[in-house]
Amino acid sequence: MDHSTPLSLLLFLSSLSFILLILLRRRPSRRHLPPGTLGLPFVGETLHLISAYKTENPEPFIDGRVAQFGSIFTTHIFGEPTVFSADPDANRFVIQNEGRLFESSYPGSISNLLGRHSLLLMKGSLHKKMHSLTMSFANSAIIRDHLMGDIDRLVRLNLEKWTGRVLLMEEAKKITFELTVKQLLSLDPCEWTERLRKEYMLVIEGFFSLPFPLFSSTYRRAIKARSKVAEALGLVVRQRRGERESGERKNDMLAALLDEGGGGGGFSDEEIVDFLLALLVAGYETTSTTMTLAVKFLTETPLALAQLKEEHDEIRAKNGESEALEWDDYKSMMPFTQCVVNETLRVANIISGVFRRAMTDVDIKGYTIPKGWKVFASFRAVHMDRDHFKDARSFSPWRWQANSGIDSVNLFTPFGGGPRRCPGAELARAELSVFLHHLATQFSWVPAEEDKLVFFPTTRTQKRYPIIVQRRNPPKRCIE
Ligand code: HEM
Numbered sequence: 001m002d003h004s005t006p007l008s009l010l011l012f013l014s015s016l017s018f019i020l021l022i023l024l025r026r027r028p029s030r031r032h033l034p035p036g037t038l039g040l041p042f043v044g045e046t047l048h049l050i051s052a053y054k055t056e057n058p059e060p061f062i063d064g065r066v067a068q069f070g071s072i073f074t075t076h077i078f079g080e081p082t083v084f085s086a087d088p089d090a091n092r093f094v095i096q097n098e099g100r101l102f103e104s105s106y107p108g109s110i111s112n113l114l115g116r117h118s119l120l121l122m123k124g125s126l127h128k129k130m131h132s133l134t135m136s137f138a139n140s141a142i143i144r145d146h147l148m149g150d151i152d153r154l155v156r157l158n159l160e161k162w163t164g165r166v167l168l169m170e171e172a173k174k175i176t177f178e179l180t181v182k183q184l185l186s187l188d189p190c191e192w193t194e195r196l197r198k199e200y201m202l203v204i205e206g207f208f209s210l211p212f213p214l215f216s217s218t219y220r221r222a223i224k225a226r227s228k229v230a231e232a233l234g235l236v237v238r239q240r241r242g243e244r245e246s247g248e249r250k251n252d253m254l255a256a257l258l259d260e261g262g263g264g265g266g267f268s269d270e271e272i273v274d275f276l277l278a279l280l281v282a283g284y285e286t287t288s289t290t291m292t293l294a295v296k297f298l299t300e301t302p303l304a305l306a307q308l309k310e311e312h313d314e315i316r317a318k319n320g321e322s323e324a325l326e327w328d329d330y331k332s333m334m335p336f337t338q339c340v341v342n343e344t345l346r347v348a349n350i351i352s353g354v355f356r357r358a359m360t361d362v363d364i365k366g367y368t369i370p371k372g373w374k375v376f377a378s379f380r381a382v383h384m385d386r387d388h389f390k391d392a393r394s395f396s397p398w399r400w401q402a403n404s405g406i407d408s409v410n411l412f413t414p415f416g417g418g419p420r421r422c423p424g425a426e427l428a429r430a431e432l433s434v435f436l437h438h439l440a441t442q443f444s445w446v447p448a449e450e451d452k453l454v455f456f457p458t459t460r461t462q463k464r465y466p467i468i469v470q471r472r473n474p475p476k477r478c479i480e
Pocket residue numbers: 104119120121131134138278279282283284286287290350351354355414415416417419420421422423424425427428
């Protein structure tokens with residue numbers, strides 16, 4: 001009885017739709033789908049993609065198809081026929097036409113766990129309004145005037161506890177989680193935040209499972225964890241509503257969401273909780289993985305690490321007794337660090353691209369994407385393309401130095417673009433820079449063991465990048 005029945009039904013239905021699809025393609029029509037192969041029924045080319053992305057070198061999946069079919073090709077991944085774009089112009093067209101010709105589309109597992117009222121799933125004018133509200137809590141001015149101090153303090157607080165062997169990915173996750181909780185809710189790290197973080201990890205694991213409670217215990221566990229997280233956040237929301245009525249005012253994302261109520265209707269607790277929950281997800285793994293990989297790439301590129309250390313020792317020496325980092329240090333004294341940040345984003349491809357769905361038949365570069373089809377705009381393919389970046393597959397921060405001539409608007413899109421461009425982009429850059437400052441000035445380190453990079457289900461290293469750290473003497477000016 002049990003699981004085999006729905007599974008075979010599912011297989012049958014999807015083979016059926018697959019056959020229909022092939023018939024559809026055979027039908028003489030004015031549609032010119034991009035060339036490509038759909039692979040096996042149901043799974044399509046998903047297994048090829050997954051097996052490539054589970055290695056340190058996933059490029060052959062894209063390289064092979066681009067060589068055979070060109071930079072826009074048809075494939076069949078994650079249960080649906082999909083137009084895959086490795087072309088910067090097509091990518092730009094797709095992300096700029098969000099809401100007009102295309103709309104964002106997440107797999108069922110992710111949208112169920114995020115909740116309906118999260119920014120990532122909003123559409124139309126509500127999305128527009130809430131996207132700019134989110135931006136107004138993470139833009140440069142806010143970072144300069146409010147967040148920089150918190151970032152600096154929380155990074156130092158965490159690094160203070162480091163000795164011996166450190167699991168860098170775990171530590172980076174703790175830091176970014178604490179920062180986001182502070183930014184959204186004005187809460188300082190405590191047992192409560194750490195418990196909340198543990199539940200979050202379970203929710204995120206569920207993103208890459210099949211969204212059927214019957215099949216997947218990971219998904220069941222994630223749903224349970226989600227309701228615990230929602231409950232905890234709901235408590236904070238209710239408490240803050242109460243405080244607000246007695247005139248107390250905080251300057252954070254939650255206050256802004258409660259204020260939105262002032263105008264028409266107002267958000268319910270459920271809406272606010274969904275919104276906050278998703279913001280915590282969006283900034284958590286992405287930023288902490290980028291931090292970890294920056295350190296990995298630097299460790300493997302000693303010349304770059306030396307140059308980075310030099311830059312930060314100089315800032316540290318200038319600041320003398322005070323360890324605290326100022327906005328101006330970040331903005332004007334870290335030119336090489338900004339090259340390291342860009343190069344880490346380019347090579348790591350934490351978000352390797354974005355899925356969209358065509359809202360109507362869309363013509364693009366001589367092909368037609370049929371209404372309802374999925375499109376994957378691959379940023380990774382462009383970032384790793386030797387035609388666009390010289391020596392594209394190696395980590396070389398120097399490529400970003402003055403007058404590099406890199407067309408960063410079209411070719412470099414680690415944060416996406418258009419109406420859904422990442423509202424946390426500036427914040428992520430600032431967090432990364434502050435983290436690198438304190439790491440480089442306070443510690444030297446070596447990898448504790450060999451650790452490999454993989455790209456599926458998310459970009460990560462297999463062992464969470466263990467390193468052995470040793471505290472450095474504070475650098476002094478003019479001594480060497
Ligand atoms: C290195 C770190 C990060 C990377 C690489 C990254 C990347 C991205 C990308 C590519 C998108 C576009 C998704 C799409 O177009 O469908 C996005 C959206 C988003 N990001 Fe980030 N992100 C990072 C950090 C953050 C942080 C720190 C926050 C928290 C404030 C954040 C919040 C969001 C949100 C809420 C969205 C959805 C925007 C929308 O749909 O309108 N991200 N991110």
